[in-house]
Amino acid sequence: MALPPNSPDAVPFVPFRLDRPACQTVPFLFASPHSGRNYPASLLARSRLDATTLRRSEDAFVDELYAGAPALGAPLLAAQFPRAFLDVNRGIAELDAAMFDGALKVPVDAPTPRVTAGLGVIPRIVRDGAEIYRGKLGRAEADERLAGLYRPYHQALAALVAETHARFGVAVLIDCHSMPSALSVPDIVLGDRYGASAAPVLTARAEQALRREGFSVVRNTPYAGGHTTATYGRVASGIHALQIEINRALYLDEDKIAKKPAFESVRTRLTRAMQWLTAIPLSQLGGREPLPEAAE
Numbered sequence: 532m533a534l535p536p537n538s539p540d541a542v543p544f545v546p547f548r549l550d551r552p553a554c555q556t557v558p559f560l561f562a563s564p565h566s567g568r569n570y571p572a573s574l575l576a577r578s579r580l581d582a583t584t585l586r587r588s589e590d591a592f593v594d595e596l597y598a599g600a601p602a603l604g605a606p607l608l609a610a611q612f613p614r615a616f617l618d619v620n621r622g623i624a625e626l627d628a629a630m631f632d633g634a635l636k637v638p639v640d641a642p643t644p645r646v647t648a649g650l651g652v653i654p655r656i657v658r659d660g661a662e663i664y665r666g667k668l669g670r671a672e673a674d675e676r677l678a679g680l681y682r683p684y685h686q687a688l689a690a691l692v693a694e695t696h697a698r699f700g701v702a703v704l705i706d707c708h709s710m711p712s713a714l715s716v717p718d719i720v721l722g723d724r725y726g727a728s729a730a731p732v733l734t735a736r737a738e739q740a741l742r743r744e745g746f747s748v749v750r751n752t753p754y755a756g757g758h759t760t761a762t763y764g765r766v767a768s769g770i771h772a773l774q775i776e777i778n779r780a781l782y783l784d785e786d787k788i789a790k791k792p793a794f795e796s797v798r799t800r801l802t803r804a805m806q807w808l809t810a811i812p813l814s815q816l817g818g819r820e821p822l823p824e825a826a827e
Contacts, residue, residue: 566592599658696770721774
């Protein structure tokens with residue numbers, strides 16, 4: 532369906548996909564906020580960039596890398612819209628008002644370095660610095676995207692965290708990302724905001740699980756965590772949020788945005804690592820065994 536610019540129907544697809552296990556058996560939930568690849572026609576029509584360049588910001592196929600989560604007893608939440616259209620790993624008010632043709636109805640924070648750089652909740656640029664739009668956006672555009680995509684995604688994520696915490700007495704959110712290989716980064720970067728968003732025992736278990744599968748792992752450099760880990764990680768309350776960044780060179784042809792032949796091997800190794808991570812004794816996280824579910 533081709534949509535005109537600034538149409539109130541500019542978001543014709545569902546905000547997210549939620550893959551649940553038949554029964555959640557572990558206090559983990561996985562979220563992939565940047566792997567969405569349903570590009571609205573209105574975005575493509577207004578962009579100065581070709582489709583491949585727009586996808587430079589995308590954590591391509593990360594949702595598929597973690598597709599084994601439900602088989603491990605954990606839900607997987609995956610955004611369906613692209614990061615170039617809306618970034619849910621930003622605060623809702625991290626907006627660049629200068630991108631719009633009039634005063635916005637929604638609250639706008641004082642500009643942060645990320646907003647100034649063009650990487651706010653509605654990005655102005657893709658990750659390589661290229662400007663996305665030919666001109667200014669309509670003033671209603673911000674409200675449409677935030678109401679139609681941002682709020683539903685975070686409402687679903689918050690509900691999963693609360694549901695998991697109520698069931699197990701603890702909840703662990705794994706925030707799933709990928710990172711460009713040009714940064715000369717290792718295979719995996721774990722971000723726990725230097726211990727503020729996840730207990731040390733959890734981060735250590737994750738590092739060990741990934742190293743067991745042959746991945747090189749570092750912590751918090753250059754990615755310590757973003758809006759998601761800062762918002763949901765409340766260690767004192769038994770809610771942990773750990774960001775996992777995987778080097779795209781392991782599984783992705785970054786020029787073509789296409790899976791490498793090694794994709795399935797990387798997915799298998801990552802799934803085995805997550806299986807070992809999710810088997811962490813609940814007592815180490817201060818949780819409890821869930822009560823049996825009532826018979827139907």
